[in-house]
Amino acid sequence: MARISAKAMALVAALLWGGCLLLVGLINIGAPSYGAEFLRMMSSVYPGFHDTRTWGEVILGTVYGLVDGAIAGLLFAWLYNWAAHCTTHETGTAAH
Numbered sequence: 001m002a003r004i005s006a007k008a009m010a011l012v013a014a015l016l017w018g019g020c021l022l023l024v025g026l027i028n029i030g031a032p033s034y035g036a037e038f039l040r041m042m043s044s045v046y047p048g049f050h051d052t053r054t055w056g057e058v059i060l061g062t063v064y065g066l067v068d069g070a071i072a073g074l075l076f077a078w079l080y081n082w083a084a085h086c087t088t089h090e091t092g093t094a095a096h
Contacts (some may be wrong), residue, residue, distance in 0.1 A: 003084065006077040013073025018066035025058035 021042065024035035032053060039051040039061070046064040050057055 004077040009077035010070040010073040014070035017069030021065035022062040
């Protein structure tokens with residue numbers, strides 16, 4: 001069973017989630033109705049982040065997204081590798 005690189009998964013998840021918050025935040029600055037509910041929800045999750053449509057808040061949300069995504073990606077890779085290891089040993093097949 002192939003293992004997932006924890007570093008690569010952390011990087012990819014960080015870039016995807018941080019990029020999502022950055023993109024929605026930037027579009028929201030130009031079009032206030034776009035992503036407003038999403039940003040309001042994120043402001044309830046990330047301390048200090050507010051949906052006030054400022055450049056500083058967009059950057060703060062992006063940083064939160066990068067960190068949160070990296071942690072989630074790392075945990076996902078760790079759990080996947082652990083589960084793959086456990087199921088490989090249960091079935092008696094050799095890992096490749």
